[in-house]
Amino acid sequence: MWTQRFNRARLLGALQQGLVLLLVVLVFYGLAHNASLNLKALNIASGFGFLTDRAGYDISFQLIDYAPSDSYGRAYLVGLLNTLLVSVISIVLATLIGVLLGVGRVSENWLVNRLCGMSIEFLRNVPLVVHLIWWYGLMLALPSVRQAFSLADVFFLSNAGLQVPWPQQGAAVGWGLVLMGVGALSAIVAFKCRDARARWRGFTPRRWPWVLACALLLPMLVYAVSGTALHWDVPTRQGFGFHGGATLVPELLALWLALSFYSASYIAETVRAATQAVHRGQYEAAKALGFVRGIAMRQLIAPQALYAMVPQITNTYMNIVKNSSLGVVVGFMELVSSTGGTTLNQTGQAIECIVLVMATYCVICLVISLTMNVYNYRISKRGH
Template sequence: MSTHRSHNLRLSSVLQQGLVLALVAAVFYLLSSNAALNLKHLNIASGFGFLSQRAGYDISFSLIDYTPDATYARAYLVGLLNTLLVSVLSIVLATLLGGALGMARVSENWLIKRLSGTCIEFLRNVPLVVHLVWWYGLVLALPGVKHSASLFGVVFLNNNGLNLPWLAQGGQVGWGLALMVLGTLLGYLICRYKEARTPWRGFASRRWPALLAGAVLLPLLVYALSGAHVQWEVPVPHGFGFKGGITLVPEMLALVLALSFYSASYIAEIVRGAIESVHRGQYEAAKALGFKSGSTMRQLIVPQAIYPMIPQITNTYLNIVKNSSLGVVIGFMELVSSTGGTTLNQTGQAIECIALVMGTYCAISLVISLGMNFYNHRIGQRGH
């Protein structure tokens, strides 16, 4: 009897969910049909056929080859890559800064604790747009090309941006990054294989040497076997700028710095809260066993604090990706500026352009969420 009732409940639940999905699909169909009809009456073309047309506008910074003669689809790809580059750089820098500020916030040194607290409060209580404008003005106030700040004669910083060495064969960069990711994954799988066959030795993880070795050795191995030749272009002064290498434009530098410092203040508070959530008895037990304060924090407290950090840090990472759209304020051609701005204005395909931008941001956010949730799940399993 109970089995029959349980079956009926499941069937009822499936029917209800199917009805809701059908209702949502019907509403979406009505809205899209109505929009298409209105656009037809206004003699406005609909669809994504415009992506194959000539873009006709320039983009100051691009990781791939791009000219105004390229298509709108190519401009979309350039904007997407710029968004991903800014997001990745900002996430890495914000995590490092936030982690350092958070650790300093729980330091037993009175001066370090107060200074880090003041820095955090200042950074997070100033609006992000103000951060962005301030950093942009600061970058533009740097010395000119002739008085560039130099590092070993290969890296130059001036008001035109940051000039870095770059591979002469730009296409090899993508292959190199792919091999690094694959090598890191192989290192992770090797670690998992070894950990499954060795007894548990505490919270401290020793995976990073294998991950680093995989990321470095696999590209080197492929390079040696393929017989490819890598040639670096070093930037050299040429006229009113630099020739060779790659230039990170001022707009990009300002956006990365603004996102990094602003988000670091939130990550710092997440780190502080997670560390303080660990029971004080853990500190006392470690002290009784003769552990030094640094070892206690590194091998006992921080590994336990990582689990409650992940969901909140994930939300911060998602905000970094979405806030990268503020590049439109200072003219950096990321996804919103290119497809959601210039392309939209030139083609008039507002619905398609905005839908493309919204769908892209949604996909990026889902990928980040899935990756961080998977990591959080693995950390939780190790902790239990």
């Protein structure tokens, strides 16, 4: 009897979800049809055919070759890559800073605890736009090219941006990155196979040095065997600028630092809350067994706190991607500035441009959410 009721409840739930989905589809269809009729009445062309037209505007920073004579589709791709670049490097730096501040926030050292707490409160209570403007003003206040800060005459920092060396053989670098991934994956698989055969004998040693070593040694070995040599294009001062290398423009640096420090404050609070949520008895048990606090934190407390961290940190990562659209404030040409700004103004295709930008951000955030959910499922399954 209860099985029939259960199946009936599942059927009713599926019908309700189907009706809601049908209603949403009808609403969007009605909006799209109405917009199409209005555009036709105003003699305004619709569709995404404009993406093949000549863009006619320049983008100061691009990861791929781009010129004003290229199409709007190419400009969209450049803006998308810029968004992904600033999002990825901001996620990495924000995670590092956030974890350090969060661990310092629960430190037993009074001075470290208070300094980290003050930093978190300041960073999270100042609007992101203010962070962005402050960092951009700091970038512009740096010395000129002739008085640029130099590190070993290889890296140069000035109000023109950060000059860094850049490899000349793009294909060799690409294959090197692939080999690094293969090496790291091989080390992880080897550890998994060893753990599956071995009985548990206490806390496992650090694995990341071995993973890092495999990731670095494999491409070095392949390069040595094949005789491939990487040649770097090192920046040099030339007149009122630099020649060679790659330039990270001030707008990119300001957006990167603003997103990183602002988001790091939220990650730090997530780390603090999740760490303090672990029962105090775990600390006392580790101390009674003679474990050093650092080892107990890394091997005992952090794995338990990780379950509560992942959902909130996922939300922060998605906010970083969405907040990267504030690059328009300082003139950094990312997705919103290029497609949602200049392309929209030049073509008049407002609906198409906004839909394209919205769909792109939605896909990126869904990929982040899916990846973090898979990771959360794996660590929770490992914990059980």
